Amino acid sequence: MDTIKVNISNAFGSITESTVSAMLPEASEALAKVDNGSGAGNDFLGWVKLPSETTADLVDDIIATAERLRKECEYVVCVGIGGSYLGAKAVIEALSDSFAAYRCDNGATKVVFAGQNIGEDYMHELLQLLDGKRFGIVVISKSGTTTEPAIAFRLLKEKLEQQAGKQKAAELTVAITDAKRGALRQLATEEGYKTFVIADNVGGRFSVLTPVGLLPIAVAGYDIRALLNGAAEMEAATTAASLDNQSLLYAATRNALYRAGKKTEILANFNPKLHYFGEWWKQLYGESEGKDGKGIFPAAVDLTTDLHSMGQWIQEGERTIFETVISVAASDHELRVPADSDNLDGLNYIAGKRIDEVNKMAELGTRIAHVDGGVPNIQITLPALQEKWLGQLIYFFEKACGISGYLLGVNPFNQPGVEAYKRNMFALLEKPGYENETAAIRAKM
Numbered sequence: 001m002d003t004i005k006v007n008i009s010n011a012f013g014s015i016t017e018s019t020v021s022a023m024l025p026e027a028s029e030a031l032a033k034v035d036n037g038s039g040a041g042n043d044f045l046g047w048v049k050l051p052s053e054t055t056a057d058l059v060d061d062i063i064a065t066a067e068r069l070r071k072e073c074e075y076v077v078c079v080g081i082g083g084s085y086l087g088a089k090a091v092i093e094a095l096s097d098s099f100a101a102y103r104c105d106n107g108a109t110k111v112v113f114a115g116q117n118i119g120e121d122y123m124h125e126l127l128q129l130l131d132g133k134r135f136g137i138v139v140i141s142k143s144g145t146t147t148e149p150a151i152a153f154r155l156l157k158e159k160l161e162q163q164a165g166k167q168k169a170a171e172l173t174v175a176i177t178d179a180k181r182g183a184l185r186q187l188a189t190e191e192g193y194k195t196f197v198i199a200d201n202v203g204g205r206f207s208v209l210t211p212v213g214l215l216p217i218a219v220a221g222y223d224i225r226a227l228l229n230g231a232a233e234m235e236a237a238t239t240a241a242s243l244d245n246q247s248l249l250y251a252a253t254r255n256a257l258y259r260a261g262k263k264t265e266i267l268a269n270f271n272p273k274l275h276y277f278g279e280w281w282k283q284l285y286g287e288s289e290g291k292d293g294k295g296i297f298p299a300a301v302d303l304t305t306d307l308h309s310m311g312q313w314i315q316e317g318e319r320t321i322f323e324t325v326i327s328v329a330a331s332d333h334e335l336r337v338p339a340d341s342d343n344l345d346g347l348n349y350i351a352g353k354r355i356d357e358v359n360k361m362a363e364l365g366t367r368i369a370h371v372d373g374g375v376p377n378i379q380i381t382l383p384a385l386q387e388k389w390l391g392q393l394i395y396f397f398e399k400a401c402g403i404s405g406y407l408l409g410v411n412p413f414n415q416p417g418v419e420a421y422k423r424n425m426f427a428l429l430e431k432p433g434y435e436n437e438t439a440a441i442r443a444k445m
């Protein structure tokens, strides 16, 4: 079976191959905690067997629901934040025509996102876009109580009910939330929305392969069966307690680098369609590892774009970073650099070459330059930006994240720190029940 590959041959310098090999017993223990559920946070391991255990009935139901929305709607607004947003956004962006938003002529349903910010202008402009349009809503919140999506959903629900009538609006709304708890579950029951469940044992940032990610991806027209199949292949390929297990290898290497003083990992892509994959990855690793005063800081760059902004820092700044490059072997389309008789820009030496070949030389040149500059490099190669490979990549990173969190010695499946800003915001907005916090925060101002 073909799988995505991790190459650590350029990660050495502050660590050696034997440093990584010496991590194997510890990494194997961490792997066992993920696979056997014997570690901290083991009530959130529902994602581990998700690809192989997702039933055909559930997938059929998701696809049928997506088809219904695609038939009835010009726009589907996916409302959610964090893990209830980033996975779908990452996969849709990776698979979409870069200019899909500007191609108004193809009649395909457009997926747009809301509830991932509290931008007043963003919401105003979205409501304006939807004015007089046939649209539907997929509202996603595991807890069912998150402020950002709740505000967006209030506005969108009101708009849809005004335009389509209450009953039709209910038919055009799908809620994805906890099976029993939370305000969204209660509302969905009262309004009679079609619902899908986020299982209790799957945390938001590990939920892209549940209806949370699968429904928006299917609405956007992509093949969720292939995505799940790819993930299932990687599920099967990441159980061995060996450095051939690509997730274990990545987790062991990044922890060896962290212990050697490399505190920041920069995830780099050379394909603009992977920008949101970096955003998804940042939540996955940031929320999983950044706690107890520990954790690799996950940063992301889009290259070559950011070589013209962040390149200087990466090349010569503080030597506490390492870089992980997602390398896509083949592009979908073929385009060559044109020849020009005047050659004023001096580019004729690459005339006739594929644009992708130029990009690949930029990637290789960058890797060599950064390694020479003291930035260890991990390379992750996938054959193409297609559902199967993205499914593999998602599961690969999830599995590695669980292993890595245990290697780091934290509970990778909670995120207690996220509550601090919420408490302050509620106190400042004078939410009932927060009277003491309101007084306390006012005293600090």
Ligand SMILES: O=P(O)(O)OC[C@H]1O[C@H](O)[C@H](O)[C@@H](O)[C@@H]1O
Pocket: 081, 082, 083, 084, 140, 141, 142, 143, 144, 145, 146, 149, 204, 205, 287, 415, 418
């Ligand atoms: O799906 P929800 O319950 O609305 O949560 C959405 C997101 O916000 C929270 O504050 C957490 O930090 C994230 O882990 C979560 O993915």
